[in-house]
Amino acid sequence: MSDLRAFRDAVREHRRAVGRSQQQLARSIGLHPDVLSHKLHGRDNAVLTMPDVIGIAITLASWGALVTRADVHALLGLMEVPPHAIPDTAWSASPLAALRAGDGDAAAAKAGLRPAAHAQRGLPADEPAAQRLRVTPAPLPAPTTPLIGRERERAEVAAAVAASRLVTLTGAGGTGKTRLALQVARDLAGDFADGAAFVDLAAVREPALLATTMARALGLAPASAEMAEAYLAEALQHRELLLVVDNVEHLLDEIQLLARMLAVAPAVRLLATSRIPLRLYGEHSIRVPPLHLPAHGSAATAAADSEAVQLFIVRAQAVRSEFAPDADELGVVSEICAALDGLPLAIELAAARIRLYSPRALLPLLRSRLALLTGGPRDLPARQQTLRSTLDWSHALLAPEERQLFARLGVFAGPFDAAAAAAVSAEPDPASTLEHLAELADQSLLDITTGETPGFSMLQTVREYSLARLAETGEQDVVRRRHLAHYLTVADAAGQELDGPGQAQVLDRLEAAYPNMQAALDFAWHQAERDATCLGEGLRLAAALNLLWQRRGPLAEGVLQLDRLLALDDALQRPTPPQIRASAVLASCTLACFKGDYARTAELARHGIELCTPLGDHQGLARAQRFLGEVAIAVGDYAAAEPHFERELAEASQAGDVCWQADAYNMLGEVARHRGEFRRATFLLWQALKLFRAAGDPDRMSTMLGSLGEVARDAGRPVKARRLFGAALRRHAVLGDRRHMAYELEGFAAAAGLEHAGRQALTYLGAAQVLREETGGPLPPVEQAILDRILAPAVAALSVTERHDALGQGRNQPLATTIASALSQVPRLPDRLKAQTATGRADSTRNPVA
Structure with missing residues (x-):
């Protein structure tokens, strides 16, 4: 009889002996860390499959934690997996081929010789390259004007970067440290295999957010602030990268993070800017001098x-x-x-x-x-x-109205447009505001970015001066309230457009405004005790950003922002209007569900029902019932799930909300699919698609095609599944909807698995893993079990090296390349399905994926 607890304890002992984490183990076998945790503890009906057990054993062997065949046999035996379940090709390949045969060697290793044995075998001490987190930093900021002079300093800094792994440019504000650092990064980027990346810390006010900000700048989205350093360490440890970290001086309490990153990432070099040296071991500090001046009386x-x-x-x-x-x-x-x-x-x-x-x-x-x-x-x-x-x-020298506007612009934590400037300055004439902004730009107090509409930003030194001027006026709270109100209006307006055809552009606008949204939420949080209105507006803003966090992540940040405001609302015992609180509670419920925190989801959904019932808020009640049902599905309790979705449909019908009616049909279709009732599932999903079309929501129409793809997948029809997943993926790639793209790439992996194309399946799976890490949303355990079952035969036929290479290809190559590869194999929907998708009609007597 298998002994899950003994297996879990043995795995923990083995990986700890070689300094490895469970998170690293999860990634090595192609699972999200939360999913592996559920499987190892038998929670939520999650089960360790035979491929999981074999993958764990092989990974532990590759790390040197298992040094004999007897070690592997013993570990497999705890889960009643026979040794012959591992193919001969795997036993004859690295790392299993290098295992010793005798029990005596195992005993010696247990006595403390494991590292030496590891070294003798010549096994790599590092995790396979295939399991690395993909670092996808944004491009270095483009210079708006050329750098004048600084040839000597450029050469000096470049030489210092070549000789030292930590170089700090110091000097007072205004000496040009950032411009010099960026120019050197451009000069040297080609010398690093992974190029150069830029992290701007000017707007970070909490030292604890240093790791999170750095992770985001590198294209990572840790599931929580606590996990940010682990993500950074794992992402950087195998990279050859020049990392420019700008404006560090106000975060010295957390500056040891940089030293820890250098310790785990030997090929990374840091170029920092700070008004004072960081005083870290190995630091090469260079004071940036003023520009060269001519001698007095020069020709x-x-x-x-x-x-x-x-x-x-x-x-x-x-x-x-x-x-x-x-x-x-x-x-x-x-x-x-x-x-x-x-x-x-x-x-x-x-x-x-x-x-x-x-x-x-x-x-x-x-x-x-x-x-x-x-x-x-x-x-x-x-x-x-x-x-x-x-x-x-x-x-x-500014005119009085320009001085007033300049002081008020300091509240912007990121780029802003003329409408935002007019809002914080309470200027009734937008044309007048634009004229003043142009004058400030002419005086080098603002930078202009070009685009459809002009955008503006401030250098950090100028912004600090602006905020000091604002403080002198005594109106900083008034101006920050206007800033909060403006971005609440922006977010509310975006929410109205997110159900229409221009969703990608709306999400892009919200992402561009996000630094200011964060600043507004921080102000609401800090001001709440003195001003109940600010707390209510903060809750409304956080709830309005729900869809941005859902589709582009990170889910954890949305949960953090909503939950801290809700907790403050509780603590102040000065209740926010129940409609506002209900909206925030249900937004947090949604994000918690997609993040995989089902206990919290159920708690928030029940609280949402308590709030919405006396209000007669039928749409809110529909949302709450939906997520109670999704919690039941996640743990495989379909009998409990179905009544929740039926109540969702009833409440949505009472509210006259077509989208939530469609969602109820969608979720009832999910229940039918899990029960193996594929014809009924197809009918219900086409009903949902029809209603989403009536509501003019092409995004969720595409999501329904992905759900139909899951029906085809579970019915064992890979060609139809791939076609439907492809139609959904095309749309969600345009939207930048990372959460749904992960589902669809997992669908492509399953279709490949059904056709015994294991390498291709793992390539798609690797790309999906990265997307899930970026959003912080794991695949629900019940779906993970389905995917594991489908992939197991195809993956088992591969050698360990082949698995690592295929998974690594998906994780490390550009996402666009993986998507293009997937879509190139898929013809567009046949005319019959195109017509049905366009009209929202399906023949209920036929299965469109048959």
Whole structure:
């Protein structure tokens, strides 16, 4: 009789002996960590399959945790898996071929010789490359203007990066540390197999979020903040990457994270920017100097060769194209640059004034202002006093309404548009706001990004100054409330559009605005004790972002934001209006379900029913019943699930909500599929598709095609399944809907498995795993069991090396490549299915996937 507990304990002992985690084990055998945990503990009807047990044994052998055949036999025996269940080809291949035969060797290993035996066999100490997390950093930020000068510094920093794994560029704000670091990263990216990546920490205010922010910048989406460092370590340990980490100085409490990353990732090099050294072991600190200034009284040619003068001229020509200083004016420009200590940001601010002043008129204005202001804070370094003075001077030259707008713009944590600026400034005339924004950009106080509509952003140094000015006015809370209200309006409007045809563009807009959404949620959280309205608006905003978190992740962040606001609402005992609380509770319920936290899902769904019943909120009741039913499906209790979906249908009909009626048919179809009632499942899913079409929701129409693909898959019809999964995948790839793309790629894996194409199946599965890691949403245990059962025969026919290679190909190649490969094998829907999809009609007497 198998002994699951003894097997679990043995596996834990073996992997701990070689310093491996259960998360690493899960990825090595192609399972989500939560799914492996369920299987090892027998929770929620999850079962360890024979391929799971064999995969665990082979992985432990590859790590050197099992060193003899007797070790493997003993582990398999705990689950009554006979040794001959492992194919001969696997026994004769690495790592099993290198196992010793005797029990004495096992005893010696247990006594502490396991690492030496591992080394003698020459097995790789690292996890197979196929199991790595895929690092997909965003491109380095494109420079809006060319870097002037800095040739010596570029060479010095590049040499330092070659010689040291941690290089920190230090200096006061405005010295150009970020521009220099990014230019060096562009120069050196080709020298690293995995290129260069950029992490901007300027907007991170909580040191505990350092690991999460770094993970996101690398294209990872850890399921929780606690798991972020583990994700980073695993993702980076085999990478050859130059990582630029910008604006570190305010996060020194967590800076040891960088040292830990360097310790586990030997081919990663860090290039950091900070106003002060990080004081980490092995750090090479380089102070970024001001730009080179001409000697006092230099000839015009020498002045023209000066980096500081060149920067002034280039920036001045950006606002006055005909600016071409003669020899006398070059001398004056040299004096201006000297007065500004050669600080690039200060020079850019001054050069922007050439549109109104000649250099000779500008110099006395600048000198008088600096003389007046150098009596400022005496604890600031001299150059930082100069920068602050230059900002003060530039600020003083703005018109009153421009100064007011500039101060208020500091609340933006990321890019913003003119409408957002008008909202926080309470400006009734958008055209006037746009004019003021253009003026601030002309004065180098804002950066402009081009696109369909112009966007704006601030350098961090300028934003800090702006926030200081806002604090002086005493209206920061008022402006932040406007900021929160504006992004709540944006999110609400997006929610209305997400059921229409332009969903991809709407999701793109929400993602672009997300840094500001986060800042608004943080303000709501911090302000809640003093202002109940802010808490209510924060709950509304978090609930409105539900679909963004669902479709693009990370699910864990949505749960965190919603649950912390709900917990605060409880603690304050100052109840938010029940409609608002109900919406937030059901949003958190949705995300918890997709995250695989079924106990929390059921708790929130029951609370949602308590809130919605007295309100007569039939749509809310439909949602709550839906997720109670999904919890029952997840654990295989179909008899308990069906009544919940029938109540969902009744409540949705009472509300007149076509989409929730369609969803109820969809979930009833799921129940029928799990019971093997494929004809009934098909009929119900086509009813759902018909209603989603009536509601004008092409996204969920595509989801229904994926559900029909699952019926075909479970009925053992891979060709039809692949065609239906392909139709769904095309749509969801356009939307960037990572959660559904994972389902559909798993569908392709199953179709390949049914055709005994094990390598192809594991390639699709590897890509799906990465998507699930990015969103933080595991495959439900009951679905995982179906997928395992389908794939087991095809995967068992492969050698361990073949499995690792195929899974690794899917995990590591670009997602677009995997999707294109899958779709290239699938003809588009036949005319009959196209017509039915377009009209939402299906012949209920025939199975469309037959």
